[in-house]
Amino acid sequence: MSEAVNLNPVKPIVAAFDFDGTLTRRDTLLPFLHRLLGLPTLLWVLFICSPWLAGYVLRLVSNHRAKAMLLQAALAGRSVADVERCAQAFVRDDLPQQWRPWGLQQLVQHQQAGHRCVLVTASTSPYMHLVGASLGVDAVLCTEMEVVDGRYTGRLATANCHGEEKVARLKAWLAQIYGAAPDHQPVLLAYGDTKGDLPMLRLAQQAWYCEKPWKTN
Numbered sequence: 001m002s003e004a005v006n007l008n009p010v011k012p013i014v015a016a017f018d019f020d021g022t023l024t025r026r027d028t029l030l031p032f033l034h035r036l037l038g039l040p041t042l043l044w045v046l047f048i049c050s051p052w053l054a055g056y057v058l059r060l061v062s063n064h065r066a067k068a069m070l071l072q073a074a075l076a077g078r079s080v081a082d083v084e085r086c087a088q089a090f091v092r093d094d095l096p097q098q099w100r101p102w103g104l105q106q107l108v109q110h111q112q113a114g115h116r117c118v119l120v121t122a123s124t125s126p127y128m129h130l131v132g133a134s135l136g137v138d139a140v141l142c143t144e145m146e147v148v149d150g151r152y153t154g155r156l157a158t159a160n161c162h163g164e165e166k167v168a169r170l171k172a173w174l175a176q177i178y179g180a181a182p183d184h185q186p187v188l189l190a191y192g193d194t195k196g197d198l199p200m201l202r203l204a205q206q207a208w209y210c211e212k213p214w215k216t217n
Contacts, residue, residue, distance in 0.1 A: 012178075012186040015110040016170055016200060017137075019121035019128070021193040023103040024095070031094060032127050033074050036086045045073045063122075063196075064160040071124065071145065076154025080147055087127035091134055102211050106191060111136065116177070116186070120170050120200055122162040126152070141169040166200040 020027045034042050046053065052069040055061030075083070110117050118139040119132055125144045132140035144157040159165045178184050190197075190204035193211075201207035207214045 013110075013113075013115040014174065014186045014188050015107070015115050015117045016120050016188065016190045016204065017103070017107060017117065018166075018192040018194070018197045018200070019119050019123050019131070019142075021100075022191050022197075023100055023107065023119075023135075024098040025100050026098060028095070028098065028123055028127075031098075032087070032090050035090050035094065036078075036083065037074060042074075045070070049073050063162050064156075067122070067143070067160050068156050071156065072154035074154075075126070075145060075152040078152050080150050080152065083126045083152065084130075087130050090127055091130045095131065095134075103191065106208075107135065107137075110189075115189075118170070118173065120161065120166045122160055122166075122196065125157075139173055141166070141173060162196045164199050166197065167203050170200060170203065 017023055020029075030042075033045070037045065049066075049070045052061050052066045056063060056066035107117055116138045117135075118141060119128065119135075119137055120141045121128060122143055123131075125142055128140050128142040141161060143159075143161045146153045146155040146157040158169075161169055174186070174188075178186060187206075188204040190201045190207045192198070192201050192207070192209055197209070201209060201214055
């Protein structure tokens with residue numbers, strides 16, 4: 001584990017990890033959609049979503065809106081069973097080549113020390129809960145997709161778990177596990193790699209940004 005300073009040995013410790021770019025070498029949504037849709041369909045989905053994706057790049061469209069449109073086009077009407085079969089293959093066959101050794105080492109060392117570990121990520125539920133199970137983490141807080149009658153509607157069931165939403169989701173989970181009493185709160189450690197992770201890192205007592213110690217406020 002990265003050197004920690006002045007950790008309270010009496011209090012429980014929670015380690016919160018971003019996923020894409022922190023535990024993996026790159027973003028995982030497009031590789032997942034590639035496996036799910038195949039290249040021709042993925043290119044078509046990217047084409048029809050290009051106004052929103054371009055708007056996001058130009059900072060004219062929010063991250064939430066751009067992702068919502070992409071996932072609507074990619075997932076609407078697909079059965080949960082079919083998507084889960086693809087997700088299982090993605091986690092089993094594709095992710096092993098994407099792990100970032102440093103991040104994965106931190107996760108394993110926290111687990112070996114008996115700390116609770118949670119993934120807090122904008123990546124989506126169709127594969128992130130399987131990722132969490134494969135890593136043995138205590139919780140996965142991600143962008144959840146709506147399911148009706150065994151099929152994805154393409155709509156987001158939660159806000160995109162990015163930026164301040166990561167803080168809201170993590171606080172809610174911590175309150176569920178530890179309650180609201182100040183004396184019962186754990187020591188929170190956080191790991192991230194983009195500006196969208198900074199709100200979560202500021203919440204923590206200790207944090208690492210792009211594999212380096214980061215001073216929290």
